[in-house]
Amino acid sequence: MIISRRAALLGAAAMTLCKPALAQDATWPSQPQHVYVGFPAGSSPDLLARIVTEPLAEKLGQPIVIENKPGAGGVIGIQQMLNAQDQKNTFATTINGPLTTAPRLTPSLGYDVAEDIVPVTLIATSPLVLVVAADFPAEDLADFVQAAGKEPEALAYGSVGKGSGAHLTAELFSDRAGVEMLHIPFTSYAEVTTAIIGHEIDCGFMAPSAAMQYVEAGKVKILGITSATPFAQAPGVPVMAGQAGLPDDFRAELWNAFIAPAGTEAATVDTLSTHINAILADEAVQKRLLDMGWQAAGGSAEELQQRIAEDTKVWGAVLDRIDAKE
Amino acid sequence: MNGWDGFLHGLSVATQPGVLIYCVLGVLLGTFVGVLPGIGAMATISLLLPITYYLSPEAALVMLAGVYYGSQYGGAVASILLRLPGTPQSAITTLDGYPLAQQGRAGVALFTSMISSFAGSMIGILVLILLSGALAQAAIAFGAAEYAAMMILGLVAASTVGAKHPAKSMAMVVLGLILGCVGTDVNSGEQRFIFGQTELMDGINLVALAMGLFGVAEVISNIRVAERTGVPPRVALRDFLPSRAELRRIPFPALRGASLGSFFGALPGTGSTISSFLAYATERRISRRSEQFGKGAIEGIAGPEAANNAAAISAFVPTLSLGIPGDPIMALMLGALVIHGVQPGPMMLDARPDMFWGLIASFGIGNLLLLVLNLPLIGIWVSMLRIPFRWLYPAILIFVSLGVYSVRGSSFDIFAVALIGVIGYALSLARFNPALLLLGFVLGPLIETNLRRALLIGRGDPMVFLQRPIAAAFILAAGALIVMAVVQVLRRRSTDAVETES
Numbered sequence: 001m002i003i004s005r006r007a008a009l010l011g012a013a014a015m016t017l018c019k020p021a022l023a024q025d026a027t028w029p030s031q032p033q034h035v036y037v038g039f040p041a042g043s044s045p046d047l048l049a050r051i052v053t054e055p056l057a058e059k060l061g062q063p064i065v066i067e068n069k070p071g072a073g074g075v076i077g078i079q080q081m082l083n084a085q086d087q088k089n090t091f092a093t094t095i096n097g098p099l100t101t102a103p104r105l106t107p108s109l110g111y112d113v114a115e116d117i118v119p120v121t122l123i124a125t126s127p128l129v130l131v132v133a134a135d136f137p138a139e140d141l142a143d144f145v146q147a148a149g150k151e152p153e154a155l156a157y158g159s160v161g162k163g164s165g166a167h168l169t170a171e172l173f174s175d176r177a178g179v180e181m182l183h184i185p186f187t188s189y190a191e192v193t194t195a196i197i198g199h200e201i202d203c204g205f206m207a208p209s210a211a212m213q214y215v216e217a218g219k220v221k222i223l224g225i226t227s228a229t230p231f232a233q234a235p236g237v238p239v240m241a242g243q244a245g246l247p248d249d250f251r252a253e254l255w256n257a258f259i260a261p262a263g264t265e266a267a268t269v270d271t272l273s274t275h276i277n278a279i280l281a282d283e284a285v286q287k288r289l290l291d292m293g294w295q296a297a298g299g300s301a302e303e304l305q306q307r308i309a310e311d312t313k314v315w316g317a318v319l320d321r322i323d324a325k326e
Numbered sequence: 327m328n329g330w331d332g333f334l335h336g337l338s339v340a341t342q343p344g345v346l347i348y349c350v351l352g353v354l355l356g357t358f359v360g361v362l363p364g365i366g367a368m369a370t371i372s373l374l375l376p377i378t379y380y381l382s383p384e385a386a387l388v389m390l391a392g393v394y395y396g397s398q399y400g401g402a403v404a405s406i407l408l409r410l411p412g413t414p415q416s417a418i419t420t421l422d423g424y425p426l427a428q429q430g431r432a433g434v435a436l437f438t439s440m441i442s443s444f445a446g447s448m449i450g451i452l453v454l455i456l457l458s459g460a461l462a463q464a465a466i467a468f469g470a471a472e473y474a475a476m477m478i479l480g481l482v483a484a485s486t487v488g489a490k491h492p493a494k495s496m497a498m499v500v501l502g503l504i505l506g507c508v509g510t511d512v513n514s515g516e517q518r519f520i521f522g523q524t525e526l527m528d529g530i531n532l533v534a535l536a537m538g539l540f541g542v543a544e545v546i547s548n549i550r551v552a553e554r555t556g557v558p559p560r561v562a563l564r565d566f567l568p569s570r571a572e573l574r575r576i577p578f579p580a581l582r583g584a585s586l587g588s589f590f591g592a593l594p595g596t597g598s599t600i601s602s603f604l605a606y607a608t609e610r611r612i613s614r615r616s617e618q619f620g621k622g623a624i625e626g627i628a629g630p631e632a633a634n635n636a637a638a639i640s641a642f643v644p645t646l647s648l649g650i651p652g653d654p655i656m657a658l659m660l661g662a663l664v665i666h667g668v669q670p671g672p673m674m675l676d677a678r679p680d681m682f683w684g685l686i687a688s689f690g691i692g693n694l695l696l697l698v699l700n701l702p703l704i705g706i707w708v709s710m711l712r713i714p715f716r717w718l719y720p721a722i723l724i725f726v727s728l729g730v731y732s733v734r735g736s737s738f739d740i741f742a743v744a745l746i747g748v749i750g751y752a753l754s755l756a757r758f759n760p761a762l763l764l765l766g767f768v769l770g771p772l773i774e775t776n777l778r779r780a781l782l783i784g785r786g787d788p789m790v791f792l793q794r795p796i797a798a799a800f801i802l803a804a805g806a807l808i809v810m811a812v813v814q815v816l817r818r819r820s821t822d823a824v825e826t827e828s
Contacts (some may be wrong), residue, residue, distance in 0.1 A: 188650075
């Protein structure tokens, strides 16, 4: 399958060479644009894509159709973008997983991140918070690390599945803090929160937006946040880096990015990147993103490329550690 | 604000013209898509989602919810008339509804289903008003051990659905359990039986399975029948209203179904499909006419239809009060709430009482509308049976393909439904009961995930299932059911032996 698609890609590339490149630049975009999202309508990545593509459609002067192709943690969205074989009018927004950890976790991935995907720009980032039940006997991260360090697997944490951001962040945290926690996989943050409130498990890393209302209701408390700086959506929550024996550069963030299939012209990538960065600079857009737990990011295609490479390395090391434990 | 005050306040919200009109629209649309096999609430709600940007949050949610519970009414229509479940929840209704329709009693079956659906919804609403706080608490008390124990009880209780041929029934449940294993294992992250297909990583699509087993398989077998007979079976249009004796067979099954449905619907992750199966199993077990089940028993329609409608209502309890969606459709509703700036969860009752109670009051109004709307429509639905097969069946296949595709925009699922249809036809030729396969498929992953999760949390100690009182009660009940079944079989054997001797 991979070979046939690559061959087809080559064919498509050859065809593009036959036509004068300049004429294409002048006409793009001449038809509706398609943006693939690997999550269902109404999900957080879908809402984020809609917030960004609405003004983008205005700037491009062409409607943008969101193609929800959910499945396999976002991988199917990218596969479908590549299958569309249209390097002019199809793009995708994706979370970090399909670009960083999926090559390790998904045997039948069907694409090579470096060869098949052109980064356009980062859209937004989201830190995770460490959540425990309101009556958990720890007031800060130092107490927590002490409780977790009493014996291996003294505490159990919930995640939204093996290889998920919540799982990898907890393992990165355990490694840096020098503790061993028991991993209990769930399928959604809501399930994890219920299990914490019901005292089935002790803690979990999750998106601030999934936790804040339970904090307000007095059911859970937050012991720290994984971003490098405090996060507006989680006011008063201390940054973890540098605390309780964690290194100063401790950072774990989920992100969402705009990408294109390999073969997309550099001029197109530039135009998209410029527009999206302008959109992300708008305060109204920033606020809408923040309400959903996303911090507008932006940046150049090169910066996104670098972020993919860095995270692939960091999370790859965490996956090695998990594999070694099993 | 207590339940009743809240409900009255909600009525004032839900009867505002700007909200009421969307309630009517929602339930109409819901009934319609429910009737179409394969196209269900899920697809419709995702399509409507972008449009709701332009509505007030109350109107938007009332409309989307109307589509959801309206589709439950419509789902039964196709199940009864064509043996094609309009929605997976109504799959079990085919077992007795379709035989009734074949006997020319389609009107009676539809009437039973409508009345029971209405009763189920109303009881569900009552439970929601009186117990929403308590139910939310119960949902938190339910941990992995409780879920696993409850599902085991459910599987044991429901595996008597096709009790006539125990070995064949068992084979179907087990095949369902195996198909349920396909996809990424939640506990280990391993991918099982996906044969290199990324599309299978999240498992086999439930809609594809239900539509293939029931819908496509039924179309294939009818093509054969149609060739032989040449003309569609004649349907008597009279006898819409059930006889008094038949009417008397509705209330108690509906009541029992509604109680089961209200309870299971409130537990996140169990959902209305399972509650309709359990209601059917319960009715079959306690009925004095158990030999009629599968041949057109009124109870076999009343119980499950009341159950899935009650569950559709009480499924809003965990969604609204805990922010935990019970099934994919509820997850979509949750997304819709978030779009409109409403964060469902423990704060919602205090923060947005208008929304919470307005929605619940709209359930009452919507269900009343559905009843008033659907009873006169029974005649029209029945006349659907007179559409010539050469038009009806191609149309059904198109709707099934559309519906399956719309769940996650995947053409893979269309091929899957075709393949499953062929398998379903083979199974029906060999007289296997596909409903049991569906049951195993739905329950299997829930049992496995929760069983292993409970053991993980209990650090490997199997006693967790007996140390927790709720879990222990379920396990004991399951044990008692098995003992009862064994005793029954032994007793029957000994009477058989006596009869042969004499």
